[in-house]
Amino acid sequence: MYKYHIMKNKSSSIILISGLLSVGLANHQNVFAIERVKASKPNFIIILADDMGYGDVGVFGHPTISTPNLDKMASEGQKWTNFYVAAPVCTPSRAGLLTGRLPIRTGMCSEKRRVLFPNSKGGLPEKEVTIASALKTTGYATACIGKWHLGHLPKFAPNSHGFDYYYGIPYSNDMDVKETANYISYVTSPKIDYFNVPLMRNSEVIERPADQTTITKRYTQEATKFIKQNKDKPFFLYLAHSMPHVPLFRSKEFENKSLRGIYGDVIEELDWSVGEILAALKQNGLDKNTFVIFTSDNGPWTVFQDQGGSAGLLTGGKGGTYEGGMREPTIFRWPGTLKPGVIMEMGTTMDLLPTFCKLANVSLPNDRIYDGYDISPVLFGTGKDPRDVVFYYRDVQIFAIRKGNYKAHFRTQPEYGSEVVTVQDPPLLYNLNIDPSERHNVADKHPDIIAEMKIILEKHQASIVSVENQLEK
């Protein structure tokens, strides 16, 4: 098999010895003896937060949000500090994650309508291959639990895109507001019945409006149930939380729990959920055979002030192409296989599809362009990062490009709420590793890099073929 499987087995053996001994002495649960061996088909879990900022996790620097489960996940796993999404808003970001392709290639971005709305007629085209449909070809059980937002007509729904099971809301939790004139006051002082968002199980609406107070808890219960039900076969679980997208809701147990106010309560419930998922893996003997990824779909929606998150030391937020809009707090965990540490190489959510397919030994159709890379060499420390470039799309336009340390901004618009787009000519240039906050423009010093960026831009644009726009339908 792969080199890392050998590493994994070695490492497992060592842990097994100390594990068994500590069991006898300290009365721990003997999790190692029941570990199931299905090395050739690891399970995959993606936990996606919605609008959570780079700085909203303890181990990413937040002073008053308590995230012990994520912090522990980071210390046991890999904390990725340069991990990006495909777009700074929901629909295109999720399309990129599930297909490994930039939204411009799937028709899932638009300047007029930045995301899908309840009245939209479009969605992720049927011919697109998702992580779920790819893994299904090799016998994976698949579930999407949470927010979909890639089209709610039947042909675009999760069950039409490779998911055996779906439980969640079809679009954002602030859509279907009952009185659009009251949008701002409704989302900032929310009540469940201000919104008419449906909760679905597969193609059936099971609750409308969805009780968002308990939604994080119920997603978590559905997720742990799915894990238990599928403990004897490989599975892919896509747990896409609706929170902390406004309107903010949390269970009774998390009310006023956080020093950070309601936003902190919501994040702390998500952190609790992560703990439940990891505990379920251990309880079902799947801990060492499951690759878990935690990230967010885009940066914080700061226009909502205390009800929006923080991008930490990064600039900008949701909707914009500064780092705060598209760099996410990301943690990878796969005990015994991934060497714990901080990973500063670049990665994106689009890299998950090719990486998972490599690990599960699945071939992808070769009739299309993928923008993701198999990042196994970085994950397993066996080689160089195949990714050296990140494109920052705002809808259908490239606003910025990162190559290596440098990022050139051709156009800027920091985030939602700052609606003026500024054409940057000459482009702004930042060394992101040295200046992650994008404060000191160094374009004057590096005309060669600017020139190189322009060539990358042209080459990339030449690869884009016009497709039907799904968001304007």
Place this chain on the structure above:
Amino acid sequence: MYKYHIMKNKSSSIILISGLLSVGLANHQNVFAIERVKASKPNFIIILADDMGYGDVGVFGHPTISTPNLDKMASEGQKWTNFYVAAPVCTPSRAGLLTGRLPIRTGMCSEKRRVLFPNSKGGLPEKEVTIASALKTTGYATACIGKWHLGHLPKFAPNSHGFDYYYGIPYSNDMDVKETANYISYVTSPKIDYFNVPLMRNSEVIERPADQTTITKRYTQEATKFIKQNKDKPFFLYLAHSMPHVPLFRSKEFENKSLRGIYGDVIEELDWSVGEILAALKQNGLDKNTFVIFTSDNGPWTVFQDQGGSAGLLTGGKGGTYEGGMREPTIFRWPGTLKPGVIMEMGTTMDLLPTFCKLANVSLPNDRIYDGYDISPVLFGTGKDPRDVVFYYRDVQIFAIRKGNYKAHFRTQPEYGSEVVTVQDPPLLYNLNIDPSERHNVADKHPDIIAEMKIILEKHQASIVSVENQLEK
């Protein structure tokens, strides 16, 4: 003795069992068997960085500075996210740390000269009690290694303030610049002989100019030597690094090591140094009997751009009274005694003196006001934080007050380089736990809190007695 000693012994026993077993199996060094028991007199080590920002540590959110030793120290110990210094610049901050008293009470702050300079004639008055002089009364060995900056005339030197041993530079590493007209170019493109800063051992100058390239390494070697020499008696080590204050220097081994450029190299050498200190404790069987604190003296000097640090999600930097100037990345470690976790209660460097004295059973003279509190209840989880208020002094004036969650700014000047002081009337008010970046002024909503802050201000000002100014001498 104290309740936490009982906790400590219990906890040590459990670790001892598993420790001894793992030794036999995994061939680890048997550190537990040689653990020396001197429970009533723990050792204390303060590691102080110079001008390091809140966001410059991995576990405080920096994406490209690699700090594995500090990250591990945080996961094994307590990460304090609301820990402050006594002032946003060097001299008064250090005076506050060592005396447990606000600099306004010791004459160690001034509006005209914000810190001591090579031509200064003043210093920390002889009648002040420092952590070192207090602990000496009960038999502690004491050393100051690094930057002093509390007066360089003999009567103000470390040896006159309770330190048995001193090795370091008497003031900042950018002072004694050979050509003052070239200050900016000298500090940003530094060479050793641009500066004439002396390196001292006790009262003797042993090198001039100090070779700053190897200074972090040599401080570390001196520190580990002191630990080894004093392994059989209680000790207090004050390791006050000169770095990352500009001009930035680091050893050959750290040149171009960090993705964050020279500033990152410097921090990564400090992180290495922390690893060496902790390893020395383990090697000498002192790990479980030594209370180690890592923090910084003030916020980052951001006017130096890439050569200054980052306050992370906090606003402002060195010289100012927004959070970035005075809240520091702080880690407490005392294995087996401190329960690991994230501590969000308030603390300040001034609390170290009373806390250490309580732990070492030392009485302090009662003829003066202390601004520090014994924070043992928070450290050991046995009670409420005795500290509910923080005063933010800019030199001799109070610019802001924090009480509980809220901070009122009466005057603002974000940091060095922004020299305009703005009187805020009405004061600005921020809820720091909810809005750590101080973005959303909530003064309008809380006139009662503003009124309370004014009373706190008046009461505090009534406690201030005029003393001789040491910085203007």
